[in-house]
Amino acid sequence: MRSICVVFAGLLALALASTGYSQSLGDLAKKEKERRQAVKTDSKTITNDQTAKYKGAAVSTASPSTPATAEPQAGKTATVEPKPAGEGDLKAEAVLPQTKPANDEPADLQGRTESFWKQTMADARQRVTQLENEGNVLVLKRADLQNSFYKESDGFKQQAIQREIQKTLFEQDQNKENLAKAKAALTDLEQEARKSGALPGWIK
Numbered sequence: 001m002r003s004i005c006v007v008f009a010g011l012l013a014l015a016l017a018s019t020g021y022s023q024s025l026g027d028l029a030k031k032e033k034e035r036r037q038a039v040k041t042d043s044k045t046i047t048n049d050q051t052a053k054y055k056g057a058a059v060s061t062a063s064p065s066t067p068a069t070a071e072p073q074a075g076k077t078a079t080v081e082p083k084p085a086g087e088g089d090l091k092a093e094a095v096l097p098q099t100k101p102a103n104d105e106p107a108d109l110q111g112r113t114e115s116f117w118k119q120t121m122a123d124a125r126q127r128v129t130q131l132e133n134e135g136n137v138l139v140l141k142r143a144d145l146q147n148s149f150y151k152e153s154d155g156f157k158q159q160a161i162q163r164e165i166q167k168t169l170f171e172q173d174q175n176k177e178n179l180a181k182a183k184a185a186l187t188d189l190e191q192e193a194r195k196s197g198a199l200p201g202w203i204k
Contacts, residue, residue, distance in 0.1 A: 108196040117202040124186040131179040142168045
């Protein structure tokens, strides 16, 4: 009889333990469900239209924490202390402007490049050619005025033509002076280029 009581007591204790264990598992499942719902409620989806709003904002990889129960008092603004960057945190890297590659164009002893000399010499030669053409035009103009002067019988018109001839002679003198200066400048440039180590092909 005593052994039957012992067995019965053991079964009763086992039943009570099973009931308590089932209740503990039920409580844990309920709490886990509530926690997941809270996390789901706090999460927020950002659409493509809203990306411009958050452009440039700090990126955080920390998992969402439990929402604080205390609310900020009325009239006060809640401040967030910046978190020091750790080894696992993402850090924004400053984007440096790309430096231009070094100019590998050959240069003379003064640092003036091949393109500089070619352009400078081309401008100087163009100036000489322009003045030479201008001088040829003035020669033709003067010859035409002289022919008109000899053909004209009206004295007043001859005087007007003579004034034009004098003006053309003055323009010719100016042209000759400017042409001489332009040729001298071209010669000086050629000499300077050679002294500074410019290659012959640069000044042709």
